[in-house]
Amino acid sequence: MHIVIMGCGRVGAALAQTLEQQGHTVxxxxxxxxxxxxxxxxxxxxxxxxxxxxxDTLREAGIEEAGAFAAxxxxxxxxxxxxxxxxxxxxxxxxxxxIYDPKRAEVYQRLGIPTVATVRWTAxxxxxxxxxxxxxxxxxxxxxxxxxxxxxxxxxxxxxxISTLQEETGVRVAFLTRLGEAILPTxxxxxxxxxxxxxxxxxxxxxxxxxxxxxxxxxGGQ
Numbered sequence: 001m002h003i004v005i006m007g008c009g010r011v012g013a014a015l016a017q018t019l020e021q022q023g024h025t026v027x028x029x030x031x032x033x034x035x036x037x038x039x040x041x042x043x044x045x046x047x048x049x050x051x052x053x054x055x056d057t058l059r060e061a062g063i064e065e066a067g068a069f070a071a072x073x074x075x076x077x078x079x080x081x082x083x084x085x086x087x088x089x090x091x092x093x094x095x096x097x098x099i100y101d102p103k104r105a106e107v108y109q110r111l112g113i114p115t116v117a118t119v120r121w122t123a124x125x126x127x128x129x130x131x132x133x134x135x136x137x138x139x140x141x142x143x144x145x146x147x148x149x150x151x152x153x154x155x156x157x158x159x160x161x162i163s164t165l166q167e168e169t170g171v172r173v174a175f176l177t178r179l180g181e182a183i184l185p186t187x188x189x190x191x192x193x194x195x196x197x198x199x200x201x202x203x204x205x206x207x208x209x210x211x212x213x214x215x216x217x218x219x220g221g222q
Contacts, residue, residue: 002066006052006082007073013038015070020045027061053082055089068094076100083113148174150198151209156216163187169212171199
């Protein structure tokens with residue numbers, strides 16, 4: 001897939017390098033040509049100097065053949081304008097914009113522009129690590145009946161198999177985050193200290209699942 005990124009700050013550069021390593025073609029737009037130094041000499045994508053919501057600049061970056069567009073500059077207004085231009089003028093379906101103001105992010109989210117509210121996301125993630133409890137929704141299906149969530153697990157689950165966790169809580173473990181890396185567990189995978197557990201579950205069963213994760217395994221369950 002060809003992907004266009006507006007903004008070559010630390011986030012934009014890291015995103016561009018990661019996407020290129022995954023085999024995608026990438027074009028990065030920034031008003032400051034010196035910002036492209038963050039990409040490193042090994043970056044093989046396009047470097048386009050210009051305003052990210054200018055249609056000619058976007059065309060130069062290959063927006064017409066792009067499958068996705070990310071607006072991650074330092075300006076909320078620029079990011080939203082660029083995201084709307086990419087979607088409404090060029091028909092790009094996979095569009096995301098970074099927004100610093102969480103209230104504005106909610107408004108744009110309702111308008112159909114997927115946003116990442118930087119301050120709120122960082123604060124939420126810090127709180128999640130400082131005060132782990134309950135379930136943190138990560139994704140919901142359009143009907144709202146099923147969701148993917150990170151659920152806090154009591155330490156008593158450590159050393160138990162994924163199969164035991166699933167049987168006793170009624171969830172399906174989608175993946176684990178272990179030492180910063182996502183892994184797809186099998187039924188025989190054993191939970192280790194520090195694992196973050198991401199599960200698929202029915203939305204109307206959240207309270208029951210949270211309680212089961214907090215109580216720990218039944219006596220003797222492995």
